[in-house]
Amino acid sequence: MAILSVKGVNKRFGGLQALGDVNLDVAENTCHAIIGPNGAGKSTLLNVLVGKLIPDSGSVVFDGQSVLGRKPHEINQMGISRVFQTPEIxxxxxxxxxxxxxxxxxxxxxxxxxxxxxxxxxxxxxxxxxxxxxxxxxxxxxxxxxxxxxRGDKRRLEMAMCLVQEPRLLLLDEPTAGMARADTENTIELLKTIRRDRGLTMAIIEHDMNVVFSLAERITVLAQGTPLVEDTPENIKGHPKVREAYLGEAQV
Amino acid sequence: MTDQSHSTAPLSVQQAATRNAPLARPRAGRGVLGLTRRDATLMLVVTVLVVFAPFILNPFPETSALAQFNAGYPDLMQRFVIFGIFAIGFNILFGLTGYLSFGHAAFLGVGSYAAIWSMKLITLNVIPGILFAIIVAGLFSLVVGFISLRRSGIYFSILTLAFAQMSYALAYSVLTPITGGETGLQIKNTDTPLFGGPESGIGRANLFGAEMGNSTELELGNWLFTFNLGYYIAGAALLLAFYLSIRIFRSPFGIMLRAVKSNQQRMNYTGLMPKRYTLSAFVISGMFAGLAGGLMVAMDTQVGPERMFWTASGEVVIMTILGGAGTLLGPVLGAGFIKYMENIISKINKDILHQWFAFLPDGMEDVMVAVVYPFIGKGWHLTLGIMFMLVVIFLPGGLVEGGQRIAAKFRRNKTQD
Known part of the structure; x- marks a missing residue:
């Protein structure tokens, strides 16, 4: 059962199609990762989910209610909490x-x-x-x-601030970006514990494949604003399209 | 005196402040008046200072050469407490949320006009006048705040400044029928308040018949102490304002106001509306300004547009920063300090300087007088400016931080012994 459902979302910045017909369902009680190369539209998508950006078309429904047109504080009160790339405390x-x-x-x-x-x-x-x-x-x-x-403690604090509100969905924007190795490991452990003990639904945007594969139960790959594939981590690892989008770029 | 850790304070001060923070003992006893023991002590100290101000401010005998440094006369003591209230209110906005209003004198002025109209039309009793001043200033600040708070930072400051200058210009010219224009408003013997008119000449405000100007004098040897009714009424208002300010600082609302200063983005994503909190703080501080304006009229029944001029708005900013923005005691200290300098330092003249340096040889005496002269009399602004710069550069936490540093130094010496 999807707690968050994104249907046909488009967002254009001038001539740039940041999001093109994005469809995404985040099932309740899973950790859903959204990955993709730089400029794939991950952050734009996240900003649409929290009410910072309003899409040109499409719908975003959380727990049976549309979030579009609502302000960030209203969306938070609906039960969506967000962890930022740099800890916002x-x-x-x-x-x-x-x-x-x-x-x-x-x-x-x-x-x-x-x-x-x-x-x-x-x-x-x-x-x-x-x-x-x-x-x-x-x-x-x-x-x-x-x-x-x-930095690691700030991240922990930010997560604790989100969790104490008992959200129904936790959005994480590159939670380990710019962290030292030890802090990254700690953060992964913390997220795993939260996921296991609280059964909290999470949507995570992440560059670090190590983080993604140790947390995610479902992965959506975005490329140029469009979802490429959605599957389990095991299947994503060997998927030819993903290799093309990711590794192809890495080899250039 | 440590009410709140200041981000720029040195580590030792910060640690001291944290150690004594009210949250450190969340399940502490009931305390007094809903205050922690520390806050109750602070409240008690301020109460003692206000009650015994006529003694404290008059330390020098009337006959001594130092008598000119005495500040214990009613007019000046009234100004101390009224500007203290003004600064306490300003600090709730600026000290907690960081929004620098550069037009707070407008609320003071509007409060004054409201109070004098209440006295002209209803009664010369000060209580309705003061209440009326608070309400009208609150409504006016709601309008100004609603519009100005659409922006933050320098744009907010400019918007509030524009509103205040607009109010000043309107009071000076277009609104003359209401404000008396350039000459302002006084209570005249032609005024006929609903309840009892002025007996003769210029009307005096009263509290159930007792005039604000009433004083009792006490002569002890060479000392003369004056106890003025108006001062004690204003003093009671200051204590109430100070008490409310402590309660606000220690409330969840106070934390929210500091959160506005710290990170509005996180507030939004925590399900809160920062603007509502800021607007509430703006209106509360506007009402404090209205209270101060109403008291000014109660003490001296006249008002003119210059009360809303931008320099008056700037003065409260300087008072708050000089004393210590975001601290409880700072604004009161700053207000007292500036009003003392304005009234005492400015009165020193060349003759007095010559007396002081009379012990020097003739040539030296003239040199010393020439050196000191620019800093006194009309030059007191220069002294104030230099002091302000020194405080901002070396004591960003204001006079309160200075006190904390000294206290910390003493404490360290003690532990070393």
């Missing part, structure tokens, strides 16, 4: 405050003037944030300023 705030913000957003919606309640009295929210930090092994860093942490 509240750098000036402490780790704990970073965690509390999504907790409040989940409880109170897009806006609430809770100007006279004391944060330290919000014990439910604090407990929830602490439990999540514990899950990603960051409880000891709770009072650190987020900007002072390593």
């Amino acid at each position: 509240f750098a000036d705030l402490t780790v704990m405050e970073n965690m509390l913000i999504p907790c409040f957003a989940k409880r109170d919606g897009a806006f609430r003037l809770h100007a006279f309640e004391a944060v330290r009295r919000e014990s439910d929210m604090i407990e929830r944030a602490e439990a999540m930090l514990d899950e990603v092994n960051m409880l000891d860093k709770r009072e650190m300023t987020a900007s002072s942490m390593s």
Whole structure:
């Protein structure tokens, strides 16, 4: 059963056809990877999914509701969370405050003037944030300023911020881009644990084939804005069209 | 004094701030008035300062040469607390969200006009006047904020500046029937408020019959202390404003405002609407400005358009940055500091300088006077400018950061002993 269904999506930037008739179904409780060479339209597709870009035509349906024309915060409130290529966190705030913000957003919606309640009295929210930090092994860093942490920890924090909202779909935009080897391995392990323990549906865009093949249960290959093939990782590995799109380019 | 870690603060200060952050003890006891013990202490210190200001600001005997440095007279003390309120409100917007409004004097001015009309038409009692000032300033800031917050950064600042200058120009000319134009508005004996008119001459605002100008004097030896009703009413308003500011800083709303400053993109993708939060902060700070404007009229029943001029907006920016933007105490310190300099340093003249340097040989005396003279009297702006530059360059966290550094140094020395 598809939780996210993209049908006939087209997006043009001037003369460039960024997305051409993209059809994609992300099944519930799977990790679906979208791969493709540079400029294949992966990021454009992701931006369409989160409401940052509006496609020229086609439909995007999440859990039976259209996401098109909705603002990013509305799409998040529907249950889609996004992890960015460079971790987007509240750098000036402490780790704990970073965690509390999504907790409040989940409880109170897009806006609430809770100007006279004391944060330290919000014990439910604090407990929830602490439990999540514990899950990603960051409880000891709770009072650190987020900007002072390593890239890997920032990534963990960003994921924890997304997960504490209990999204129905987690979108990951190159979660290991620019990371050191050890951080990459850690991130893969973390994602595997999340996938296994929470049964969370994930859609991941990734360059690193190592990451893709250790996580994905389903892979869609995009080339020049159009899906080339969609299959299991085993079948994708040996697929001639994929070799052509990928390796062919690599050999040039 | 450490209310919040500043991103540019040195590590030691930051660590000290983090160690004492309220979240470090999430299940701490109930505290006082819903404040943590630390915040309650800060509140208590400010309360003591406000209550005993007539003593604290008058440390020198009337007869001594230093008496000119005394600031404990009603007019100046009123200004300290009123501008303190103005800066506290401004800090909720600028200190937390980082949106630099360059037109906040407009809300102060609108509050003043609202208050004086309430006194002209309804009653000379200050309470309706002040409430009216807060409401009108709040509505005006809602309109200005709704439009200006469509942009951020420098464009936001310019939009707010444009609104304020527009308000000034309108009050000065087109809106003369409402604002009294260039001469402004006073309460005259021709005014007939609904409840009780002014008895004679220029009307004075009162609180249930007690005039704002009422003072009790206390003479102790060579010291003279003045306790003024108007000051204590404004002081009570300052304490309320300060208390509200602590509550806002420590609330989920306060965290959201700091999140706006930090990363609006992440806020959007966390299901939040940053603009609603910023607009709320804008209106709240506009209402604080309205309160300050209303109090100004309550203390001195007149208002003119110059109250909305851009230099007045710039002054509150300087107060907040000088004291420490984003800290609780900073704006109050900054406001006190600037008003003190404006009223005390500016009064020093050449004769006083000659007295000070009289102990030097004649030639040297003239040289010293010539050297110091540009920095005092009308030159106090020069002193302020230099101080402002020094603070921005060396103490980006303002006077509060200076205090924190000194405190940290003492603490380190203690542990070494």
